[in-house]
Amino acid sequence: MQTILAESDDSSREVIDDLGELLAALPPRWREVVIEMDHLEQLIEVVCDLGRQPEARFPSGVRPIAEEPVAAGDIDHICARIGEFGGDNRAGIERTLHRISALRNRSGRVVGVTCRVGRAVYGTIAVVREFVESGQSVLLVGRPGVGKTTLLRDAARLLADLDKRVMIVDTSNEIGGDGDIAHPGIGAARRIQVPSPDRQAAVMIEAVENHMPEVVVIDEIGTEAEARAARTIAERGVQLIATAHGVTLANLIANPTLSDLVGGIQTVTLGDDEARRRQTQKTVLERESPPTFEVVVEIHDRDRFAVHRDVAAVVDAILRGRAPAPELRVRQADGAVSIEEAPPLEPVEEQRSSTEVMRIYPYGVPRERLERAIRTLSVPARVVGEISAADVILTSKTVARRHARRLEALSRRGARVQTAASTSAAKIEQSVRKLFGRRRSDHESAEALREAESAIVDVLSTGALAALSPQRSAIRRLQHELATAYGLESESTGVDPDRHIILRAPSP
Numbered sequence: 001m002q003t004i005l006a007e008s009d010d011s012s013r014e015v016i017d018d019l020g021e022l023l024a025a026l027p028p029r030w031r032e033v034v035i036e037m038d039h040l041e042q043l044i045e046v047v048c049d050l051g052r053q054p055e056a057r058f059p060s061g062v063r064p065i066a067e068e069p070v071a072a073g074d075i076d077h078i079c080a081r082i083g084e085f086g087g088d089n090r091a092g093i094e095r096t097l098h099r100i101s102a103l104r105n106r107s108g109r110v111v112g113v114t115c116r117v118g119r120a121v122y123g124t125i126a127v128v129r130e131f132v133e134s135g136q137s138v139l140l141v142g143r144p145g146v147g148k149t150t151l152l153r154d155a156a157r158l159l160a161d162l163d164k165r166v167m168i169v170d171t172s173n174e175i176g177g178d179g180d181i182a183h184p185g186i187g188a189a190r191r192i193q194v195p196s197p198d199r200q201a202a203v204m205i206e207a208v209e210n211h212m213p214e215v216v217v218i219d220e221i222g223t224e225a226e227a228r229a230a231r232t233i234a235e236r237g238v239q240l241i242a243t244a245h246g247v248t249l250a251n252l253i254a255n256p257t258l259s260d261l262v263g264g265i266q267t268v269t270l271g272d273d274e275a276r277r278r279q280t281q282k283t284v285l286e287r288e289s290p291p292t293f294e295v296v297v298e299i300h301d302r303d304r305f306a307v308h309r310d311v312a313a314v315v316d317a318i319l320r321g322r323a324p325a326p327e328l329r330v331r332q333a334d335g336a337v338s339i340e341e342a343p344p345l346e347p348v349e350e351q352r353s354s355t356e357v358m359r360i361y362p363y364g365v366p367r368e369r370l371e372r373a374i375r376t377l378s379v380p381a382r383v384v385g386e387i388s389a390a391d392v393i394l395t396s397k398t399v400a401r402r403h404a405r406r407l408e409a410l411s412r413r414g415a416r417v418q419t420a421a422s423t424s425a426a427k428i429e430q431s432v433r434k435l436f437g438r439r440r441s442d443h444e445s446a447e448a449l450r451e452a453e454s455a456i457v458d459v460l461s462t463g464a465l466a467a468l469s470p471q472r473s474a475i476r477r478l479q480h481e482l483a484t485a486y487g488l489e490s491e492s493t494g495v496d497p498d499r500h501i502i503l504r505a506p507s508p
Contacts, residue, residue, distance in 0.1 A: 017119040018096040025081040027074050030054055030065050037063060048074060049112035078113055083178045087196040092178025099174055120185030125154040127305055127329050127337050131295045137240040139261060141247060142299030148243040149174050149219055155241045156217045157187035167192060167213035171200050175219055201225035208233050218242040227260045231292045235368055249296045249308050253318060254457045263315050264288035267449040268357055269380050283481045287315050289371045303331040361390035364399035365423045373429040379436045392416045394431060396423050452479040456486050459503050466503040476501055
């Protein structure tokens with residue numbers, strides 16, 4: 001089904017590029033040449049490397065700026081007219097969105113610069129405006145240069161104009177521009193600058209704790225620490241609008257560092273009956289927890305978007321081998337947006353109780369601490385949101401005393417009640433450990449399956465062979481099953497105690 005939405009009156013696209021500020025930093029002889037170029041409004045960047053011709057890059061191709069090669073004085077001329085380079089080798093120009101990135105030699109001297117044009121495009125968020133305004137957390141993914149940061153900036157402006165308390169975590173000053181005064185492209189949104197890229201996760205938490213925002217806007221979530229910080233922010237009820245390294249939702253699922261943004265992936269061992277019912281191997285991958293982001297928007301190009309409205313359901317479907325079918329949105333020449341709605345997802349059946357998989361309901365204990373304990377111990381369990389679906393009800397001694405009669409009634413219905421000494425993370429982990437009576441062999445199995453899972457991702461991504469660590473035969477059997485479930489070939493090689501598995505992509 002296809003529908004057409006007209007853009008609202010306040011979302012007409014207006015472009016502000018402050019191009020004169022960037023050209024003013026170039027050597028005068030280059031500046032005059034660039035100014036005379038056709039379609040200057042489409043300029044992407046100016047690139048100059050020591051000893052090579054300077055170039056201006058456009059969507060249509062590369063155009064030389066001068067015949068003579070770049071000299072050290074040319075690079076020094078540019079560096080003297082821009083801000084200071086940070087730890088990420090990026091600089092800017094005061095109150096503009098331009099980004100200048102440095103190439104350095106082994107002694108640290110700048111021997112090349114990429115001067116990228118930054119543009120504030122008002123109204124570009126109109127294509128996915130309803131999701132941004134809904135209060136849901138939205139993750140934008142797409143290849144470099146496709147316009148993620150531009151969309152992010154416009155989303156911050158829009159939400160601030162709606163009287164939301166918006167805080168931008170601006171790592172390289174790409175969203176709010178260089179200097180202490182933010183670019184007007186972010187509207188009334190506030191921004192907190194990050195002193196160095198390795199501090200981004202800490203500043204994300206600081207932004208929430210110190211400034212009480214309703215919305216946090218973040219560019220380029222790329223590390224495990226940043227993914228954890230994003231989950232912490234979302235669990236506090238703050239809306240997140242962010243971008244991440246990746247092109248599609250499937251890329252995020254396959255990325256062990258960032259998969260937590262869409263719920264994380266865990267290895268689950270099914271009972272014999274459950275495996276037969278599903279017609280799968282006994283060892284499968286399943287979503288570990290609720291996604292940090294409810295909506296994922298794939299930006300295919302500046303006017304084409306694919307929207308996954310229900311990330312949890314889509315991830316579950318992908319892990320069951322179903323191809324995702326997102327909603328497609330295209331901005332037409334007249335500004336209207338055509339929408340091709342996605343077919344409804346068939347619900348993924350709830351996993352039935354088995355002797356290997358335990359469903360735990362947190363009764364008066366923090367859900368996130370229980371989920372963290374399950375991840376830390378790598379036990380075959382998951383947290384459920386309904387008491388009726390639980391095999392075990394985990395509570396604290398204090399809550400158990402206050403609600404003894406209700407818990408007794410629940411236990412008569414078949415759910416086991418487990419009490420933790422307190423609601424601290426350590427005591428909850430201790431209780432989960434008791435539930436499973438964990439032995440060293442259990443830990444070895446979980447670690448081996450995690451290693452196999454990571455190797456499977458590498459083989460699927462690169463096509464290269466992967467050798468796993470030596471394991472005993474029972475664990476190797478589980479690793480073989482996991483590889484088969486993902487269409488990979490596996491073989492055991494070597495002699496005990498060094499016998500191990502080799503993973504490879506299927507033969508063509």
